[in-house]
Amino acid sequence: MTTDTLPGRGLLIVLNPKSGRDRSHDDPRPLIERHVPGATVHDLADGEDLARVVDAAMACEDPPTAVAMHGGDGSVSTMAHTARRHDIPLLVLPAGTFNHFSRAIGIETVDDALAAYLAGRRRRVAVAEVRADDDEPITVLDAVTLGLHPGFVAERKRRVDRLGTWIGGAAAAWRELRDAQPIRVGRGGRHARVWSVFVSVGANDEARIATLQRITLGDDRLDVRFHHARGSHTRAVASLAFGRKTTAVLRFLRLLPPESDIERMLLDDLDLTVHRAAGGELSFVHDGELVQRDGDAFRLRVKGIADALEVYTPE
Template sequence: MPADRPADPESAAAHAPAAAEQPADAHAPADAQTSDGRGVLLITNSRAGTSVVRPDPLPELRRRLPHARIESLGDSSMDDVVASAMSADDAPTVLAVLGGDGSVSRAAHLARRHGLTLLVLPGGTFNHFARAAGLDTVDIALDAYAAGAVRSVVVAEAVIDDGEPVTVLNAVSIGAYPELLAEREKRTSLGKWWGGAIAAWREIHGAHRITIVRDGRRAVVWSVFAGLGRNDPRRIAMMRRASLDEPVLDIRLHHARGTRLRAVTSLAFGRRTLALMRALRLMPPASDLERAVVSEIELTVRPGGATPVLAHDGELSDTPADGYRLRLRAVPDGLRVYAR
């Protein structure tokens, strides 16, 4: 698999958005919107960010967006809430979401489908996309909305076999990271940090190798990461994108030549954690890693004994147990979002 293969933006641009979605500029321009919440559908996810202690943002949201329609996710899915709002006479032009990366990713997919501008209000544990967009706090995001600071950003689309394209904002991963997430999900009562620590310990002893095939070439790997935009070449686990407008996928393959311990420590993505893992010589050597920068990629995935799951933007998706075809492509100007 060639390393640092040049991107082909024309190939990515040649594909139109999925039929169920509208172009990112299909809605009214930002300067036609008011700053008091008129035309805003705000969806909150109370389950997001439970491991972080922060003041309740809803009073401030109601004060600054007095005319917004506010819905809290309960028994209804986000898809149903948005579909119901779009069928009303006063359909929204802006979809705002208060939640973590998983909620934001789903909201981005629905914003593209219905031709809405996305307003991201960081309310999760990590808020990778919000931070990449310069929206470190709810107040900063509201300031961007009040200023009408809208820009088009690159997204990715992931397709499993012949399924519908799914919008991706940060990264897609198969292998060790989805396995670790699945283990952590079994221990939600312990919180993300303790649950993650126990999951990592179990993965050190039980991570599975998976087989992938690309362009007729076979490789056995611990993990595959595909992040949006070129990222730090020293990283393997790329959770937070480095660019909002570079229409490429930065692919990292961790070949399964080393130990399970290195397979798990390679998933470290915090700067301090990475520095510590390198100091302890627990990170895999450069010879075990492979990188490609492309506008689109297709892989055949054979999970073997691994749990057949895929992760995108921190959320898990089930995949066929006997293997599947995964196609990813970068979509230029795929989403309009308020950003700094």
């Protein structure tokens, strides 16, 4: 078999060694070498820009026809944005802590991903784009969040190197429980104090408040949930639970906020003014990536885009 006919020829695989650092992820190279020996593999160096890696490859005489990302939700989201710019399909090799998007498309393991690639199974999925003030839009695969969740992510990031994601997450939850303050958001002339805002791609599970993982692929509407600041800190932090079982337990224990505190809507686009909480930071999160803003307020716009990204899927 010649190099030109090796399986995987035309596939650029980028490995992010920092993803899922406290989870046990096997080295994907043996699987890659066995199943797609013709692929080009690039190890992302510390501080290296993922988009520039792909842009450089696309500028070569023999550019890739597909890109793959071995990483977590943030890395996959960044690669999706780059794949959209170059109009090439994306293969997701899950290697993060949560892997929300890979699970949404039915890929649980690297084996699943490579099997989907070799079978040539692809489909187009909806995404969202988020824009802060006049910044360039950012591709969103799962969700955009405001309020408590960005605060939780910021606290977890401060602790992850020392405590790991799970213990760091528990410490972050305790800090949020103790110090959290509502934020003020404005939409269409109406203002409200809220603990959190969750914006997911496509209609989501009605039983959850924290819709961090999408459950549809073709729906380009935005599922928006405002958690109004009427209840306790404890219920506000409990609302961040996104697992089905955890949510059910918290609801049984009556730790989740009442339905009257949650405002839900399905929209084509969302335009908010976000104000800094008293003594807090001004920030938002998209697909697990924290973005911090200067000043006392910023404008956040999110819109859904149909059939915006082609991905490899098991079915």
